[in-house]
């Protein structure tokens with residue numbers, strides 16, 4: 374309680390992968406960091422729970438990879454995408470064109486396990502963690518510089534002060550909204566239902582995506598011998614599913630001739646959780662005295678499943694800029710603080726711009742079945758190109774490798 378009344382160098386809002394990674398990097402760099410999350414951990418998060426091969430690099434740095442690999446996280450060797458036409462795109466996380474992942478496989482791991490482990494690593498690095506502490510307001514001085522947050526805890530409202538506030542509070546970030554940075558994209562507007570089943574037939578080491586004219590479903594093995602089932606459909610279905618999301622999910626699966634028999638003996642093991650719409654992109658990932666990272670900064674669509682990597686990478690990326698911003702603020706150099714935050718915005722753009730372009734191309738293919746069918750026709754014949762694209766979703770092949778005109782032409786001319 375007394376800890377909550379003192380001033381910090383950094384307050385991180387949100388204890389998902391973005392917040393824990395940011396807090397861990399900053400505490401490891403020697404800053405005095407506190408992290409607040411409205412939830413009590415372990416907490417569930419609707420997610421397909423695929424962790425890309427390159428995410429392993431940051432998990433390893435944080436000391437979180439070994440416990441995951443020693444535990445019962447599932448190993449994923451690649452992806453198979455079933456197009457509406459019935460064609461299958463099969464790509465593996467293999468080294469190619471000189472690009473190699475930190476690991477040659479991804480992981481399937483329940484978010485309850487992953488996020489609790491990462492938050493624990495942040496705690497061990499010296500971060501002071503307050504759970505069940507919901508940020509309701511962002512404090513600003515007369516010039517608009519962020520100076521802290523107001524938090525609702527079981528004991529009531531409290532104000533925490535810091536030189537820097539990091540908004541890592543997910544899709545509907547209160548930090549981003551209060552600072553007027555939130556921008557919800559008009560397209561795509563999709564919603565998701567996520568659950569876990571035991572006993573789905575034919576689940577192997579490939580993550581599966583089944584694309585239909587009416588949404589797509591991802592199936593992948595995760596920890597505990599379960600299959601994660603993540604259905605994504607147009608937002609117009611939200612009203613229908615709201616009454617009974619479980620019945621909606623089960624009806625949707627039963628209507629797919631290729632999937633229904635595989636679920637015949639499967640048992641649902643966790644509640645069906647709904648989330649969405651997702652697509653949002655902050656107008657700027659910073660404001661004086663504040664930074665945004667993870668989904669709070671941007672998220673497009675679950676199809677490429679790279680949100681956890683982007684969250685971990687975002688936390689790693691922001692650390693040196695955050696350190697500079699804090700030190701500048703402490704010496705009263707507010708221009709210097711602003712320069713560091715601007716440089717962070719530019720670094721984010723350089724790091725993620727290629728990924729944003731690839732996500733949009735894939736998003737268009739998912740939205741228009743004829744495009745997806747064409748892509749599937751090309752990629753079933755061009756396995757090298759399929760591996761390259763899956764390498765991009767594995768985060769170890771740079772998006773520029775598929776955005777080269779010569780590579781894009783391979784999609785058009787086959």
Ligand SMILES: Cc1cc2nc3c(=O)[nH]c(=O)nc-3n(C[C@H](O)[C@H](O)[C@H](O)COP(=O)(O)OP(=O)(O)OC[C@H]3O[C@@H](n4cnc5c(N)ncnc54)[C@H](O)[C@@H]3O)c2cc1C
Nearest residue numbers: 387389390391411421422423508543667668675678680681
């Ligand atoms: C259906 C679906 C499937 C997905 N599948 C995948 C996948 O397979 N692989 C992948 O890599 N990515 C996937 N993603 C994306 C991934 O889930 C996110 O990108 C990732 O969780 C972002 O991490 P984060 O830390 O930014 O946010 P989050 O994980 O959402 O964490 C935000 C945290 O902030 C806390 N919080 C929120 N508001 C407040 C507040 N006011 N005060 C205090 N705390 C607050 C929350 O409790 C939460 O703990 C999927 C997303 C969806 C929607």
